[in-house]
Amino acid sequence: MSSFRYLVPLTTILLICCSKQHSAILYASTFSLFGYIAANWMIPRVGNAFIKIGLFGKDMSKPGRPVIPESVGAISAGIYILVMLLCIPFMFYKYMVTATSGGGYRDISVVEAGEQPTSFFPHDKLSEYLSSILCLESTILLGVADDLFDLRWRHKFFLPSIGAIPLLIVYYVDFGATHVLVPGFLQNWVQIPLIDLGAFYYVYMGAMTIFCPNAINILAGVNGLEVGQSIVLSLLALINDGIYMTLGHPNTWENHRFSAMLILPFLWVSMALYNWNRWPAKVFVGDTYCYFAGMVFAVVGILGHFSKTMLLLFLPQIVNFLYSVPQLFHIVPCPRHRLPRFNEKDGLLYPSRANLQETPAKGFFIPILKLLNFFKLIDLEYDDKGQLVSCTNMTLINLTLVWFGPRREDKLCRLILRLQFGVGILALIARHALGKVLFGHDNLWTID
C-alpha cells in the first residue's frame, strides 16, 4: 500500500523529533534503515532456496494458484535480531564511557563480603534489553520449528510463555507492579483505589505472550495482511509512544523510548517484507513472522508498562478471535480453510461459506446465528423451504466482505488495514479520554 511508503518514514522522523533524548531513537532509526535495506535486498533472493527445501505454498486467490515461497518472514525476523544485537554497543556506549574515569580504567567498585555489588552501568536496562531479544529469539525458534514441522497445537501452545520467563523475571525485579487501578465509580464500593493481582498479574502477562503471537497468526489469508496489520500496530504503538514523549510525564519517557527502540527496527524490516508480500504476493510470510511480530508487541507492552493499552490496539484481533470462537470450538462447522473464495471470472474475493446442511450448527446456537444475521454480522443462506443452507465463515476478513461487498484482494487488504488503523486511533483517544473519566486522571499527564 503506497500510504505506508509515506507513513512509515514520517512516523520515524516525528518520533526522532518527539524523543527528548535523541541518541537512542536516532541509533534505532539508523539501524532500522540498514535492516530495511538488508531485508529488502535479501527477501527476493532467498525464494528459490526456500522452495528447494520444501517451504512453499499455493496462492489460492490467484488464477492458476501459483507456487510461491513460504516462511520468508523468517528473514525479516533474523535481520531484526542482527540489527538489535549490533545496536547494543551503541545503545550502551554512553554508559560504558561515562562509567569509567578514562584511560581505559574502569571504576567498578570492589565487592566485599556481605556487601551488595554496585556498578555505574545500568545493568537493569541491559537485562531488559537482553531479555527482550532473548524472548524474541525463542519465539523465532518456535516459529521455525512450526514452519518446518507443522507442530500440533498442544505442543506449541505453552511454549511462548516459557520463552517469556526471562521477561517476567526482569519485570518482577525491575517493576514488580502487580496492582491495577480501580475505576472511580467502583472505588465507593470496594473502598480501595488499587487491587493487587499478585501472581495473577504474571499469569495475565504470560497469557499475553501466548495471545499476541496467535492473534496475528489467525487474522491472515489475504496477501499482505499479516505484515500490514503488524505495520499498523507498530505505527499505532509508535504514535502512543510519541504522545507520551511529548505530552507525558518525564517518568514515562524512558519506557516509551524503550518501546520505540524495539518497534522501530521491527517496523522497517516489516516494511521490507511488505514490499514483497503485498498483492500480488511474491512470498508468503509464514508462522515464524506472525509469532515473532506478535511477541514484539507483547514484549513492548510488558516491559514498556502499557500492556493494557497494547491489548486495546489489538482490538481487531481480539474481535476476530472472539468472532471465530463458535467455529474454532466446532459449534458451527469449520471447514479446513476459511479464506475468502476467489472467483476466477471477475478476479474478486467473495465471502467463503460453511456448509450447514452436511453438518448443522449446534441447535442452541441457531437463534444466535439468526440474531447475528439480523445485525448483519454474518450472512445466512436459506433454501426454498426456509432451511439453513450455509453461513459465511466467521472471520473478520469474511465479515468485511459481507459488509462492503466482494472486492479484489489488494483492495480488501487495504480496507481492513484502514479499518484497523481507524479503530486503533479511536481506541487511543478513548483510552486517554476514558482514563481521565474512569480514574480521575490519565497517566499521560500525571503518574501516581
Add this chain to the structure above:
Amino acid sequence: MSSFRYLVPLTTILLICCSKQHSAILYASTFSLFGYIAANWMIPRVGNAFIKIGLFGKDMSKPGRPVIPESVGAISAGIYILVMLLCIPFMFYKYMVTATSGGGYRDISVVEAGEQPTSFFPHDKLSEYLSSILCLESTILLGVADDLFDLRWRHKFFLPSIGAIPLLIVYYVDFGATHVLVPGFLQNWVQIPLIDLGAFYYVYMGAMTIFCPNAINILAGVNGLEVGQSIVLSLLALINDGIYMTLGHPNTWENHRFSAMLILPFLWVSMALYNWNRWPAKVFVGDTYCYFAGMVFAVVGILGHFSKTMLLLFLPQIVNFLYSVPQLFHIVPCPRHRLPRFNEKDGLLYPSRANLQETPAKGFFIPILKLLNFFKLIDLEYDDKGQLVSCTNMTLINLTLVWFGPRREDKLCRLILRLQFGVGILALIARHALGKVLFGHDNLWTID
C-alpha cells in the same frame, strides 16, 4: 561408550559435593536430569519428521549406506535452551526473596534525578546469564539456517561473532580485564608484569566464538565423535571447575559455579544425544549441534574468565585444524570428503587418501610431506618409479588410523575420545604446574 555412563553421573555428583554453595549446582543438576530424560525420549521419536522435510544423510561407513535423520542435535540444543529458561526463576529466587522485606513489598530504591540507580538484585549476574543464553540461541538459529540451506562459508563465517556481541558487552562492563600476564622469564626483558591488549582482547574473544563452533564441526565423520568430544570437553571443564571450587581462591568460586551451571545441562542433553548417535548411529547430529556445542565452551570460557585454559582443552581440535590447513588451503589436494574409507569386507575403517597423481601437491610442500612421513605424521604411497601416488588425508581421524591401524568405527571413536581425554588431563596438569613456573604463582591458589 559405556564409560560415559559412569563418568557423567559421577562428575555431576562430585561437582555438587565440590561446590561450596550447593543450591545453584543442585538446581542445574536437577534440571539437567529432566533435560536428559526429555531429550532421550524425544530424539528417537522425531526421526521420521526430520526425514520427511529432507533432513537426512547417508551413513557412509555402514554396509548399504543406510539413510538416517540428520540435524537431530537441534533437539538437544532446543531442550537445553528450555532447561536454561526454566532454571532462571530458581537460580535467582534467593535474590528475589531476600531483596524484599517480605509481604510482597519490594524495597527497590527510588531513583532520583542525577542519582545512579541501585537495586539489591544482582542484575549483573542476570545479564551474564541472559547474554549467555542469547548467544547460544543465536548460534542455534545460525546452525538451523546452515542445516537447512547449507550456507556458504563467506556468509556464515562472521555471524557467530555478532551473536557474541551481548557477551562481549557484558564482559566489558563486568570485568573489562584485557591484560595478560607476562611470564616471569620475559619480565626481565619487557620490564612489565602485565600487557594490556585492549581492543585486541575483544578481537581475540570474538575469534574464539568463531573458532570453537567450527573446531567441533571439523573434527567429525565418525559415529558419535561430535557428541563424544563435546562430552569429553564438558567433563574436562567440569573437572577444572571442581578443582577451583575445592582448592581455588574464593574469588574464583563464583566464575566456576557459573561455568558448571552452564555446562551441566549441556553435558546431560549431549549424553542423551550420544545414546542415539553412537555407533551404529540412529541419528546424525548436524551443524546446529556442533556450533551450539562449540559456543557453549566459548561462552563459558569468556564469562567464566578462563578462555585460555579453555583453548588448552581444545588442543586436539586446534591440532586437527592446523594439521588440516594444507588441505583446506589446497596446498595438498583436498577431496570432497575426508572421512576414513569403509571396507565392506572386513567392516573396518582405513585411512582415506588424497590422490597426488591427478593434482600434485604444491612443489615447496613435498619435502614437508616427506618430513611428516618420516615422523609418521602422514602416510605416503609411492609407485615403482618412486613417484608420489597419494597421501592420507590430513585429519586427526585418519592420523589415528595411520598410527593405530585400521579398526571398527566404534573402536576408533572410543580411541580418539580416550586420547582426547588423556591430552586434556595432561593439559590441565601442565596448565597449573607451568602456571606456577612461568608466572611465579598459579591462580588456583592465589589471585592478583
